[in-house]
Amino acid sequence: MKKKWITKFLIIGGVLLAGGVAAASGLTSVPGSTDDPLVTKSYVDQLFSKATGLSPNTGGSNSSSAGLTKSEVEKLINDKVGNISNTPPSSSGGEWAAPTSGLVVEALEPGDKVIGSAGTEFIVRSGKVKAVAGQNGDGLPNVTSGKNIEGGQVVPANHLIMIPRSDERGLQITSDSKTAYIMINGAYQVIKK
Numbered sequence: 001m002k003k004k005w006i007t008k009f010l011i012i013g014g015v016l017l018a019g020g021v022a023a024a025s026g027l028t029s030v031p032g033s034t035d036d037p038l039v040t041k042s043y044v045d046q047l048f049s050k051a052t053g054l055s056p057n058t059g060g061s062n063s064s065s066a067g068l069t070k071s072e073v074e075k076l077i078n079d080k081v082g083n084i085s086n087t088p089p090s091s092s093g094g095e096w097a098a099p100t101s102g103l104v105v106e107a108l109e110p111g112d113k114v115i116g117s118a119g120t121e122f123i124v125r126s127g128k129v130k131a132v133a134g135q136n137g138d139g140l141p142n143v144t145s146g147k148n149i150e151g152g153q154v155v156p157a158n159h160l161i162m163i164p165r166s167d168e169r170g171l172q173i174t175s176d177s178k179t180a181y182i183m184i185n186g187a188y189q190v191i192k193k
Contacts, residue, residue, distance in 0.1 A: 103183045108173045111193030112180075115170035116163035120186030122155075122171055127180025129155045134167035 105125070108114060113132060116122060131140045133151025140149045144159035155161060155171060163169050163186070170188075173180045 103185050106182050106184055106188075106190060108180045108182060108190065109193065110173050110175045110177050113170055113172045113191040114182060114184065115168055115189045115191065116166075116184070117187035117189075118163060118166045120163040120184065120188050122161040122163075123159065123183040124155050124157050124161075124171070125181040125183060126157065126178075127182075128174040128177035129171045129180055129182070130174055131155055131161075132168070132170045132172050134165065134169040136167065138165075138167065138169065140169055140171075 106114060108127070114122070115132070131149045131151050131153050133139055137151065139151060139153075140155070140161050141164060142149050142156070142159050143162055145156075149155055149161070154174075161171070171182065
């Protein structure tokens with residue numbers, strides 16, 4: 001009976017000792033270290049000054065450190081962003097569809113082509129479709145199978161195909177196909193037969 005109490009006492013003591021060691025190790029972390037990553041505003045301001053060469057904005061004013069107001073900064077950003085085009089120039093004719101925030105389903109007839117911009121994704125849902133190689137003869141990356149589809153090869157249905165560069169790569173509906181339905185994410189251009 002006495003041995004059982006001693007064993008229980010040793011087990012409970014060992015658990016309490018281990019818990020105390022674990023708790024104490026958490027209390028000894030240095031502020032700002034990887035164990036305690038909280039930092040002060042002055043530390044962030046110091047890093048900002050080193051990185052940019054500018055003094056950070058102090059106080060709650062409505063101007064930046066360069067002396068510009070918030071509305072002037074917004075106008076500069078809008079002017080710069082407004083000059084960026086998401087649709088590359090094309091020599092093959094046709095209109096570029098603006099990139100959307102989701103998938104678009106295009107119904108294409110035999111002989112039609114769809115050319116993608118860099119980063120555009122295609123998924124063939126139905127119909128017989130062949131790959132259109134890029135200007136240098138590059139194929140289309142098939143993300144689903146992890147293989148390259150050379151120009152003229154049949155593109156399998158329900159596989160994710162990506163366009164890595166804006167170099168006239170895309171898909172063409174074969175002449176012996178019915179209407180093909182292709183899901184598209186990104187900028188693309190449809191060239192009718």
